[in-house]
Amino acid sequence: MDKRKRPDPKSLGGDINEQHEKKVLDMIRKNQGMGATTSELKSDKTIPPTLITRLVNSLKKKDLIREVPNMNNKGYKHFIAMEFQTSKELTGGDWYTDGSLDLSKIEDLKTKCVMILERQRHRHRVVTLDVICGYFDKQENLSVDQTKEILKNLILDNEIMEVKSNGLNEFAATRIGELCYKLAGKNSGNGEARAGTSFASMPCGACPSIGLCSPDGVISPGTCVYFQKWLDF
């Protein structure tokens, strides 16, 4: 006697599942670059909450959606339809790729910016914001805001400074009041210990354990390895 094949349980509700899947995909597509989180999907009362995970996995397998972590709210994952670019709010900003900061790209842009200013320094000239924005727009496809972010970062590094033109000397080729940039100069030291900064140039200034150091302690000036290295010449 042939054994009767049991009917496939999935095929019985197959149509219903497809409908639920379509509904989930619509909800995700509706929010475009922001997509939807699991809890947002579960808020729809027409779809059984226990099915959501299975439906989402099915859509992922079919390459219709992808999962993206929320950089600003760790622990939350967003599902985004493949047709849409992930929103900056989720990625963390212009400089994030796949959830990570593109440090090499940022450093590369900063180096290029410094080189532009270095070239002009030899001619005793400053560089205007317009010129820098124009260069990065053409060569790197950066927006004005992105270029300004790079410049702000270099200012924070103390490698360049922002100045307003007075129309004289190095500003001769610029309009009075125009925003310009130039290298900070060797005296600024790029944050390194400059000639006048004495504390940073000795071992205690750089020491991460200064709070644990005491005259008779385990870490003391007599036993300090940093002092030993510093005096070992």
Next chain:
Amino acid sequence: MTTTEYGIVYAVHIITVQFGSVVSKVCEFLLRRGPLSSREISRLVEPDMSYNQVKDILCLLIQHNCVQAFSIEPPDGSESKATVQYIVLCNNILHRVRYNKFSRIVNEELDFKCGAVLDGLLSNGRLTLGQLIERDKDSGKPTGSEEIRESLQKLVADRFVERIPSPEPVLGNKEQELAKKKGSKAAKILKEPETLEERVLEAATPVDAIRFPHIFEQDSNSPLADNDSNIPEGKRKQRDVDSSDHNNEVIWRPNFEEFIRRLRHKACVEIVKERRDEGCAIVLKAMLEVGRSHEKKVKTDKSVPMSLSSIYEEVMKTEAGRTLVLERVEACLDQLSATSSYLPAFVIEMDDSYVVDFKSILSVAQKDEIEAVVMRRYGKEAFRMFRYLSQEGRFVETNKIADAALTEKKDTPQILLKMWKDGYLHMQKLVVTGSYVPFLLWKVNKLIVTKQMLDEMYHASLNLSLRLAHELELEKEVILLSSRERDKKIKAKGLLLSSTRFKLDDAIMIFHDF
């Protein structure tokens, strides 16, 4: 600023090295517990020291200007007598490591003979003219009493040397003084409350005419003699004991205030030279000369207003300044008055007058020093975050800091926490309804950071001194076996340690004394 923990430890170390641990023990009690009477000190140190030993130590510390005696007037109607208490002058203890800087000023501004007289006062604390002459006679190459007298006169005229203060001033009872003032108006015009040390020093310091006498006679009929006609009425009752010895000779001591003022001015000129140019530095130096005699206190925020003509006149007196025309001086003043995103104005222009902004100039040096430490200790990313927060001047949330500094959001909290643990950042938690995790907000609080830096610099100075002693001990052990090369190496180490301590002291003065 009250003395930090390592400020106290460092001061005690200085006294221990120069006078021994017995003296430093008394000093430490005064530093940690505040003003005490000799009986109170004696009770604290017994049985290690007798009462007479304590009195001798206090006399020694007074001789070297490290301690000042005083008493407080008992309340009206009270039958109790005023008890003499002793207050330690921590600043004067810390000045002891700067004596060669003070000597250099006098050698440069006056001459080496004046320098030799000053050295006598620095090493002995306080001396009369007679004692200075005796000291000169006992030296290998005496210069003669007339030379000594002339040198002392020059030092007093330039305010490098002063008459010693009143030995035991009596302070008015503060509660009674406050009770006498009636009404809210009187309360409003009361100036900022002084510390006890400030009140004691103010009461002890004689008026300028007595402190820096022009006429230099030494007999009892002279204007200098300690009779009542020389002493203003308000201060007469404070003089329980003469500030002269039993021969009625005036007792002199170095005037640390003037040395610190000169060093402050020198530091400001250096800061301007580095950040602007030589021309601006020459103009600033001239402005400081014009305004110096009008400065009421060392740590003055701003100078008196001065005209372009008075500045130019002073500029012309210097060799370097003679090459500057009036237009160049005006251009330098414009540069000094300019504010930019990276430098504040060093000079304020108002109504055709110019005012030096000391606070602004020194803040630039302090900022550089702090940022250099942040860079070396915590790295470049922390440096960017710290500079961003310093510019913002308010609380900022972690992710916003990460965005501004272009650092990984997941790494930013750790970097900020490291700086916070060491006292370089202020942190606050912000709980928001609906959010399980509180937001962390961060800020640079300049006062807290400055105090932290100062404490660490005292600690570092102490470490340099202890390491030098350690190296010298090692040198003694190896000297019999050492080669010439090794000798050179040990000497070079000693030089590096001493010179670093010398330069670090300049940074300490920027944060504490200037």
